[in-house]
Amino acid sequence: GAVVSQHPSRVICKSGTSVKIECRSLDFQATTMFWYRQFPKQSLMLMATSNEGSKATYEQGVEKDKFLINHASLTLSTLTVTSAHPEDSSFYICSASGPNPYEQYFGPGTRLTVT
């Protein structure tokens, strides 16, 4: 139980385009979803927290107009990287909480490469 999926697992896009990453909780309702960014050989950096039906709360230094987060339902959150640049290339991981409020369940991650 408590499975989180992400789609796509890998995406390559051209500089200046936008790309959307989906995060789904498959077998539970996620009251809160989190988006992280991970640079090579580094830890996870929290980008934003979103609750269903509410605006996302962004961490300091994260551009909300560049990283658009939508949490339209209790099982789906999306992260859209707008006008992507090569420096946005990274591994993006989502997580969701629900069944156990003190625990987060992580998706498999999405590798974004901007050329």
Place this chain on the structure above:
Amino acid sequence: AQSVTQLDSQVPVFEEAPVELRCNYSSSVSVYLFWYVQYPNQGLQLLLKYLSGSTLVESINGFEAEFNKSQTSFHLRKPSVHISDTAEYFCAVSEKNAGNMLTFGGGTRLMVKP
């Protein structure tokens, strides 16, 4: 605010040897403690957690961790590692009664050599 320190960025060890991955945290309130494992190009998998009760917690694949409140530590141990244990390990904490926000340590790369 809490913080997590993983003292070793890399730990090389030979197969079948014991290993300890260190984790220390700081917080002004009670915490929940977690260890996650990440294999290359994958997300995080929960390895084990301490919520309350017994300070020694175990995973199904032979890892264990002990919560030491006085030393604010939650070190991860395994008596005999396998090649397949090679991965990145993250220690994380969340504060009780403060939602489910996780603070991660910097990670420790466990490299098991034959």
